[in-house]
Amino acid sequence: MSGAEEEAPHGKVPRLRAPRTAAAALVATAVLVAAGALLYDVVAVRAGQPARRWRAQLADELATRRLDDVWVLTGAGVAVVLGGCLLWLALAPGLRRWLPLRPYGETTAAIDKGGIAHLLADRAAGLTGIEELRIRVGRRRVRVRLVGAADPASVQRQLREELARVGVARPLRLDVRAARGAGGAVGGDGRSEVAG
Template identity: 75%
Template sequence: MSAGGEPAPGEEATAAGDGPPREKVRRPRAPRAVVAALVATVLLVLAGALLYDVIAVRAGYPTRRWRARIADELATRHLDYLWALVGAGAAVLLGGVLLWLALAPGLGRWLPLRRHGDTGAVIDRAGIGHLLADRAAGLQGIDQLRIRISRRRVRVTLIGAADPVSVQRQLRDELARVTLARPLRLDVRAAPGAGPGAGPGVGAAG
């Protein structure tokens, strides 16, 4: 904190300041989360059953009939057996679905806004970045601006003669206009380097 009561350049301030407290709002969930949870539950149950049977055999108990049958089938059936081919195809299909779920874009880039009655809405993190970039475009002394927005924090790196404290105050006012259910922390820092004319850049962090 500086002598004038303003936050120092390295300090972080909340977007809403002393505004309303944070609301308990659930983040939007992608449909893939349900599928991934079901697949993980099934695999956990199967792995647990197999592990239990292995431990039981090590302790001197007889192996379960289902595991003995599966081991016998795997040892006696040829690879060109119809059900072996069907099982291999199903495993490949399941692997492809899991790979698609892992690579498909989720809903992490959406941030929930404060609810008004029974109405809820979300905003894209890139949209917040563009709002801040537009506000910074009207400030003097900024040659380059980089904005990275995560789920809890906004990191702004500026290059130029502008005062980071003044820029943070301006951007904090702009960020406060976005009525987020969970206000983001703002961190504005000055960094030496690139020359003028590079323009603002907006990025999103996970």
């Protein structure tokens, strides 16, 4: 393991947060408050106290209003819209594809994992003996699988230097594995993959 891999990040790097995090926290807080109020009232009724006025009124409204009532249809429409928003928040892409870089003063930045894979593939393209290159970049490790007559130790040294230049806040482990190819040495045909 090189010194670049053992080096600790300079200062504490804030964790990347997607915009949906605030919306999810707001929804969770609202649901928690509503469920807590309802549970408190149910426990109070079971303990022999009268039901709160708002719950009795709500139960009476739900029991007496027809399904084609304007307020019932409006409430159903609002519930559908909120459900669609929550579904979108659940399926929207987050920031798992981004890795924070080391802070520079008050500036913070991030790099896409696919960008790291392309940088490594470009560096490996100048090396001889590589027929095929497959790069997978995860959150903590970069896996490189190469086919060809190239020396894996030399490839790992070159790619480690390139990875150190990227300057990610949390150093990534580099794992290079090689398999012998059938042909001679050709240019580096790099294929990159991004792991979640």
